[in-house]
Amino acid sequence: MILAMDQGAGELARLMAAVSAGDGSALADLYARTSAKLYGICLRVLGSEAEAEEALQEAFVAIWRRASSFDHSKASPITWLSVLARNKAIDRLRARRPAAETIDAAHEIADDGASALDLVEAEEDRARLSHCLDALDDQPRDAIRAAFFDGLTYQELAERDAVPLGTMKSWIRRGLLRLRACLER
Amino acid sequence: MTDERPSDRDERDLLAAEHALGLLSGAERARAAALARSDPEFARLAGRWAGRLAPLLDEATPVAPPARLWAAIEARIGAPAAPPSNVVLLRRRTIFWRAYAAAATAIAASLAFILVTRPPATPPVQPPPAGAPLAATLAAADSPARLVATWEPASRSLIVAAAADMPSPAGRGHELWLIPAGGKPLPMGMMPRGRPMRMHVPGGMALREGAMLAVSVEPMQGSPTGLPTGPVIAAGMLKRV
Numbered sequence: 064m065i066l067a068m069d070q071g072a073g074e075l076a077r078l079m080a081a082v083s084a085g086d087g088s089a090l091a092d093l094y095a096r097t098s099a100k101l102y103g104i105c106l107r108v109l110g111s112e113a114e115a116e117e118a119l120q121e122a123f124v125a126i127w128r129r130a131s132s133f134d135h136s137k138a139s140p141i142t143w144l145s146v147l148a149r150n151k152a153i154d155r156l157r158a159r160r161p162a163a164e165t166i167d168a169a170h171e172i173a174d175d176g177a178s179a180l181d182l183v184e185a186e187e188d189r190a191r192l193s194h195c196l197d198a199l200d201d202q203p204r205d206a207i208r209a210a211f212f213d214g215l216t217y218q219e220l221a222e223r224d225a226v227p228l229g230t231m232k233s234w235i236r237r238g239l240l241r242l243r244a245c246l247e248r
Numbered sequence: 249m250t251d252e253r254p255s256d257r258d259e260r261d262l263l264a265a266e267h268a269l270g271l272l273s274g275a276e277r278a279r280a281a282a283l284a285r286s287d288p289e290f291a292r293l294a295g296r297w298a299g300r301l302a303p304l305l306d307e308a309t310p311v312a313p314p315a316r317l318w319a320a321i322e323a324r325i326g327a328p329a330a331p332p333s334n335v336v337l338l339r340r341r342t343i344f345w346r347a348y349a350a351a352a353t354a355i356a357a358s359l360a361f362i363l364v365t366r367p368p369a370t371p372p373v374q375p376p377p378a379g380a381p382l383a384a385t386l387a388a389a390d391s392p393a394r395l396v397a398t399w400e401p402a403s404r405s406l407i408v409a410a411a412a413d414m415p416s417p418a419g420r421g422h423e424l425w426l427i428p429a430g431g432k433p434l435p436m437g438m439m440p441r442g443r444p445m446r447m448h449v450p451g452g453m454a455l456r457e458g459a460m461l462a463v464s465v466e467p468m469q470g471s472p473t474g475l476p477t478g479p480v481i482a483a484g485m486l487k488r489v
Contacts, residue, residue, distance in 0.1 A: 087322075087325075090325070091318070091322075094318055094321070095405075095448040096448045096450070098312070098313050098317070098318075099310040099311060099312045099313070099437055099447055100308075100310045102310070102311050102312070102313040103308040103309050103310040103311045103437070103438075104305050104308040106308070106311055107307070107308035107309075107469070115313075116313065116314065116317055116320075119313055119317060119321075120317065120320055120321050120324060123321045123325075124321065124324050124325060127325050137295070137299075138299060142299070142302050142305075145302060145305045146298050146299075146302050146305070149305055153270055157270075182295045182298050182299050182302070183292060183295040183296045183298075183299045184299040184302065188303055189303035189304075189306045191303075192300070192301070192303045192304065193303075207269070207301075208304070210269045210270060210271050211269060211301055211304055212304070214270055216270065216271055216272065216273045216277075217266075217271050217272070217273070218273055220271075235271065236254070236262050239262060239265045240254065240258060240262070242300070243261070243300070246300055
């Protein structure tokens, strides 16, 4: 991937620090360096340019406000930014779904962003994660991927696959424990 | 999960995973969100799961967003709900606009220059200075596509604009490739439709005189192989402006 940000991880970390200090030109620079990757993530989740544009705007507003909560010792800047963009895209996906949560609940999720803020990255890379996902049975793997990219809940996944809710939960929870064991091996 | 009941510790970690993935709904969802806010250890577990799954995001192909988006973001940030003092706000806005205007002017200038002049057909006599801007005209004999690319080493800014219609079958898009002299094609991302592609390219990429830029027709998500799979509809060599 051309925008291989790891080359510029130190520069991105410097920009994040400047952004958290309220430096607008640093945000402009951060945008120039990362917007293609983050927009690609929003497009992958939302499948619509108009929606992805909105999600990317929301992501950068959140970056501006929350850059100070980025912890360089826990995750690389580009991973933190990517997860934040994914979460913003998933929020939008949910908001437009007919069976969406109430607006208050959606706001609550959108505002907490805990999973992005406290992101902890280990040494796992894409190849290792792929290997461990491939080792799962088809149903849990597909369900975990659909939750990650399409924002589907247990309830929605159970309806999609026409299985009882308890069965879907059991597949995914067992899959997650196996995934964790494989990644920590 | 009757025969392999998770331990309490696993239950808690699974709840963190469910929160990070967004699997929960209703009251369970609200409960996990509240826990993530109030319990740093639970938040750390959720963050750990987000980190475990984050490499999946590398599957998404980078796509340059429309140029107007930055102005929209600046507008949203420049008018916060609870503004700081007007002086600080004004200063912030000035910094933003200065950076944005400088970038926009440079792009407009280089594009205008390229559109009214031609890259030299013969190599320059003098060796180019290290930071000299480069340009390429991308075309192919059997395709109507025609693009101009400009590379500004000082700002590491690459702009590729279509100068003629870009044919593409329904459901497919255009991917930009960089082919270093003597190297294999490197994917540069999917091109946006109907507007120039603008990107900041990190250091270390072989954007030098003599490197080729090419555009191929690919699935909307980008080439699945990391190399061009569809027809190459335009290509051209980077030369000194």
